[in-house]
Amino acid sequence: MFSRALRSPLGAVSAVVIAIVVVVAIFGPVLAPYDPLKQDVAHLLAAPSAAHWLGTDYLGRDVLSRLLAGAPLSLLSAAEVVAIGMLLGVIPGLLSVYLGRVFEWVSLRVVDALITLPFLVFAIATTALLGNSLGPAMLVVGVLIAPGFFRVTRTAALAAATAPYVEAAQLVGASPWWVLRTHLLGKVAPAVAVSAASALGAALVIVSSLTFLGIGVQPPAPTWGGMLSDDLGYLFQQSYEPVFPAVLIIVTVGAFNGLADALRDASGTEARARSAGRRSRIIATKESSRVPA
């Protein structure tokens, strides 16, 4: 599925962009030409030049260095959020198909309740209440995106679990573990991969929004969202400054969305992945019912 997705032009371009971003995230702090925290009061808000390729910010800090140094924090936290969401979404999603009606009902209501929370406000409030650091923030956001993974997993697993060949396998005495490994994994994994790719993009936006608002990080540490919010105060003096972090965020998010689309086309899970996302949660209480459209 991955190799097929990479052969499509969209998938190839997205993968290259993501690869570059990952390399930057790993080696960014080493590549940075200056100390991202070093202030140079002689060159405040300087225009791009040979010495400072992307100029300097309001404290005379090198913008390129700050972008590079901020990359690991922004990307790693997005990846961490998705990993938590996947863990907390996929496993209950699979179990809800197998563990009987009580677990099913409870897990569906919990997921419904989580979706009802006004996302960003809840994440901000929780992070601020639990001590303003990135650890709790990632955990909370991870829990809040878990319902997406739950839905996708459950929909794919339900479709597979009720298929005649799975029932036949169970009739001849296949254990649930065997059914899970041989029949379900192949059906569930592509749908989860598609959601994980688009969730990475969404998580990057959320992490950037939080750092933009100063939630979860302390000021001098460079983050993409935090740089944008610094630039906001100097729009009238230096109006193109926000372009650099903004373009970085948009390009990275776009690449993850592109990868998700390419994966979806390659795996043919379009109907499954979409149907999980499209129905309002109140209608989605019985996934086994007819999928609209």
Added chain:
Amino acid sequence: MTTLTSPGFIGQLTASRSRRRFVRGLKGATSWALRMLAIVVPVFLFATFVTYSLGAISGHSPAALKLGDSATPQAVAALNAQYGLDKPLGARYLDWLGALLHGDLGTSWFNGLPIAPQLVERLGISLSIAGFALVIGVTGGFALGLLATVKRGTLIDRLVTGFASLIATIPPFVASIGLILVFCVTLRWLPSAGYVSPTVNFGQWLTLITLPAIALSLDTVAEIARQLRAGLVSAYDENYVTGAVVRGFSDRRVLFSHVLRNGSGPAIAVIGMRAPALLGGAVVTESIFGMEGFGRFGSESALRGDVPTVQAVLVVGIVLVLAFNLLVNGLLTRLVPASRRGI
């Protein structure tokens, strides 16, 4: 024979038929309401419990806010007893929930004032922005989705799809900064910060909320356009559309009375799902455009450790989202008869 064709009989027949339809409709509505209740009540209880225990887990107390570092243990205990914090979590939750159902949101630990009036004032700002963003999202999304469907397979279709993918990747805070750069810094058409109530100056209110609402709506526009196009294009493949075309109905009639009604379900469901994101996302645009909205109230209270205010903010958000979802769900049931089956 004569009695059968007399107007009296026909009248009776249609009357009893319409009465039967009415009774059936009433039954349908009641069972719909009961089913919704069975879903909404547990969801509400669980969401509020999560919200309530959050405050308890955080370990904040009014003593830290009111008494400072030099407080004696006795004073802290007395204050905790005054706020009912010496009771177990379950009992406190039930007290809080009971007060909530009577419309009492509690008092702030920070300024000792009742929370409800403070919240209502700020809610107006957020609802203005989120509501206007929803209006833009629905109009823009439906316009783009319809355009792409009517011109499906052409360059315009691909342009619309590409545009939707592009604006879906722009986070609201980036869009806000872009809009400020274009309309406030370069063109100087619109103000970049502040808020005026619509009852004071409607025109100014509209100009102030326009930019934040546009910034907030981009995601919704893209999602509705995409889902509407997907839903409508697949509705065009249905047999009843082929039937309608074969009968010689005009393109317009096929689109509006056959395709749109049956194919818009997914797009309308998206409207319901976007509600929490719009209400929650308003916090970012509010802080960029310098408005003292509901989300900012919540985040500032949280940073101060004012637990009851945070809980009140979140509960009001949950109630709004649930109410909006019920509305959308009711609309969906009326609009797409098939979705009533098997919900």
